[in-house]
Amino acid sequence: MAKKIQPIERCDCDVIHEEIVNKVREKMPQEETLYDLAELFKVFGDSTRIKILWALDESEMCVCDIAFLLNMTQSAISHQLRVLKQAGLVKSRREGKIVFYSLEDEHVKQIFDQGLIHISEESK
Amino acid sequence: MAKKIQPIERCDCDVIHEEIVNKVREKMPQEETLYDLAELFKVFGDSTRIKILWALDESEMCVCDIAFLLNMTQSAISHQLRVLKQAGLVKSRREGKIVFYSLEDEHVKQIFDQGLIHISEESK
């Protein structure tokens, strides 16, 4: 079912502000970069995943440890770990029956910190 | 319809790793803080909103300018601006018929930058 794409009607102020719009358009990053950025933040946009990442920043943990820590089922945690792994945020290591997860890189905490700065600013 | 809450069964390795789990639990931030953090990142987790924020980081713009820039309807942009405003990320200023939007604070770019660092690391 192809969606009808109607061209967006320009309004008067677009014409007036044309210079600004063109300048901004030039400076915008590639469409794909912005999409990837949104995809990354989408991964951070769930409190379960935030908790998992925060926990793994403290210590490598196995799936059932995380499940117990967050009081959730192993299945739910496993699903979320999959999302985090696909996003390149965590890695896993098998030791017999047990699979240990840990953070893939150190940027995670820095992204959190920037978010926390905003939150604390806002509550002033 | 009350959902049946069954306590999460502890597995053997929880008992073994009890120390680690307890240590991590102590260090975890408040439940509410982690929830707020997820809510903030959820706002960044959409490419339309990312584009709007990026555009506003370049220049104050009115709704129809943004709509034209992103080739989307004014209504769609207006809805997203509302989300961004509620998250405390943008502010608005009326000048006659026209409403100009701009970034509320300077952290936005820093959060973007941290995200971009992760993306560029990943593609190595």
Place this chain on the structure above:
DNA sequence: AACACACTTGAACAATTACTCATATGTTTT
């Protein structure tokens, strides 16, 4: 080999979400 354990995975379902469309509000122009 049979079983138990730690984990993964696919389907199903409820909840959320981004957009569209129609309509409403607020401002300026005629």
Place this chain on the structure above:
DNA sequence: AAAACATATGAGTAATTGTTCAAGTGTGTT
């Protein structure tokens, strides 16, 4: 006052998502 313009908003809808449940895989133990 009426019309035009810029924006906001509410309802509706298709798509996405987080969890549960049931069944599967891989590893160690008996």
